[in-house]
Structure formats: C-alpha cells, structure tokens
Amino acid sequence: MKLIAIGAFALATLAAGAASAQAQQQVTHGAPIPGLCTYSLQRALGQSTAGQSLRSGLQRLAQEVQGELQPYAxxxxSEAQQLxxxxxxxxxxxxxxxxxGRLQQFQQLQQTREAELRYTDAMQTQAIGAAAGPIITALYQERGCSILLNESVVLLGNPAMDLTDTVVQRLNQALPTLPAFNRMQVPPQQQQ
Known part of the structure; x- marks a missing residue:
C-alpha cells in the first residue's frame, strides 16, 4: 500500500539524517565562520520528543487506516476471484x-485517507515548526548569526555553527509532546 511506502520513506529519511550526523563527527573541520549558522528541520523532527510523538501518532493513524481499508480490499x-x-x-x-464501481469507490477512499494522513502530518509538523520558530530566532540572535542555512543544502559544516541540537533541547522543554491528534480532513480548497 502507498501508506506503508510513505512511512518507509519517512523512516529512511530520518535514518539518512542520522547517518549524515555520524559522518560529520568523523571529519576534521576548519574554524567556524562567524555569523554563519545552520539548522536541520529533519534532525529536529527526528530527535525532538514532539517529533517522536508525531511519528508515533502518524503510525497509529496509518494502522487505523489500514484496518479500515483492509476488509474492503x-x-x-474475493469478488474478483469469483468473477x-x-x-x-x-x-x-x-x-x-x-x-x-466498488473498486473505484475503494480507490477513492484510499486516496482520501492518504491525503488526510499527509495533511495531518503537514499540520502537526507546522505546529512543531510554530513552537520551534521563536527558539530558532532567539538562538540566531544569541549566537550572532548573520545568515541561517538549511542544513540539507550544506554537505559538511562545522558543528559549532549548527543550532539544531540546542533547538531540540529547548523544543523538548517548550513542547515535550504533541497533544493527541486524529486524522484531519483535507479542506475542500486544498483537495484540488
């Protein structure tokens, strides 16, 4: 099912981020560039307790959807074999x-549930981002950053310029977990 593929992709992305972090620890870096800072949303989502609660909540919802769709499938x-x-x-x-007709209805329901899971993921990720935003801004000012780069566009960088670990620590204090959430319906204007 596509749901399983979405979950596998998300886990692979998180694993790749962890492998990238380990590779950085084995490299000798030059001096940090004053005013240049980096941040990794992927790592923050993977390492923060809120991100972990998002991941487990999405897994729970994906299992619910799979449980809903499996009897139809x-x-x-069975009907196809009989035919x-x-x-x-x-x-x-x-x-x-x-x-x-029933097959088309099933496929439409499956697409709807997948869209709902993606939308729920986006909204919950946005909630984590909203909590992390002020933390990132405060760190940007504390560290005297002049520019903040997304770590996903930086191949290697001195970890002293990376704000992510501190963001995760402060985010864990500010938002230790996401409130319980359910699958969200995609608003009609976004379904198109």
Whole structure:
C-alpha cells in the first residue's frame, strides 16, 4: 500500500539524517565562520520528543487506516476471484460493472485517507515548526548569526555553527509532546 511506502520513506529519511550526523563527527573541520549558522528541520523532527510523538501518532493513524481499508480490499479480491472463476469476464456483465464501481469507490477512499494522513502530518509538523520558530530566532540572535542555512543544502559544516541540537533541547522543554491528534480532513480548497 502507498501508506506503508510513505512511512518507509519517512523512516529512511530520518535514518539518512542520522547517518549524515555520524559522518560529520568523523571529519576534521576548519574554524567556524562567524555569523554563519545552520539548522536541520529533519534532525529536529527526528530527535525532538514532539517529533517522536508525531511519528508515533502518524503510525497509529496509518494502522487505523489500514484496518479500515483492509476488509474492503479483501472483499474486492474475493469478488474478483469469483468473477474470474466463472470464466471469461464480460465487461458488460452487471456483476463485473458493480465490482468495478466498488473498486473505484475503494480507490477513492484510499486516496482520501492518504491525503488526510499527509495533511495531518503537514499540520502537526507546522505546529512543531510554530513552537520551534521563536527558539530558532532567539538562538540566531544569541549566537550572532548573520545568515541561517538549511542544513540539507550544506554537505559538511562545522558543528559549532549548527543550532539544531540546542533547538531540540529547548523544543523538548517548550513542547515535550504533541497533544493527541486524529486524522484531519483535507479542506475542500486544498483537495484540488
């Protein structure tokens, strides 16, 4: 299912971020560049307790969706086998057309649930970002940054210029976990 692929991609992205952090620890860096700072949203989401609660909440929701969709998928597969066992399928057969209609409804429901999961992820990530924003701004000023780069565009950098670990520490204090959340419906204007 696409839901499993989405979850696997998210976990792979987090694992790649952790591997990247380990690779940086083995490199000898030059002196930090005054006023240049970096920040990694991916690492902050992966390492913060709020990000971890987001991940576990999304896994819970994905399991709920899978539990909702699985009976439909099983029923459709069973009906398809029955139709095939009756001989060559006639596209004009009413039973086949009814099955086609249920298949389309299932696919639409699956797409709707996937969109809801993506939207829920985006809204909860936005909530974490809203909590992290003032922390990042304060650190930017505390460290005397003149420019803040997204760490995803920096191949290697001196860790002394990275704000991420401090952001995670302060974010864990400000937002130790996300409030319980459910799957959110995508607003009609965003469905298009």
């Amino acid at each position: 099983t029923s459709l597969e 095939q066992s009756a001989g060559p399928i006639d596209p004009n057969n009413q039973a086949y057309q009814a099955w086609q």
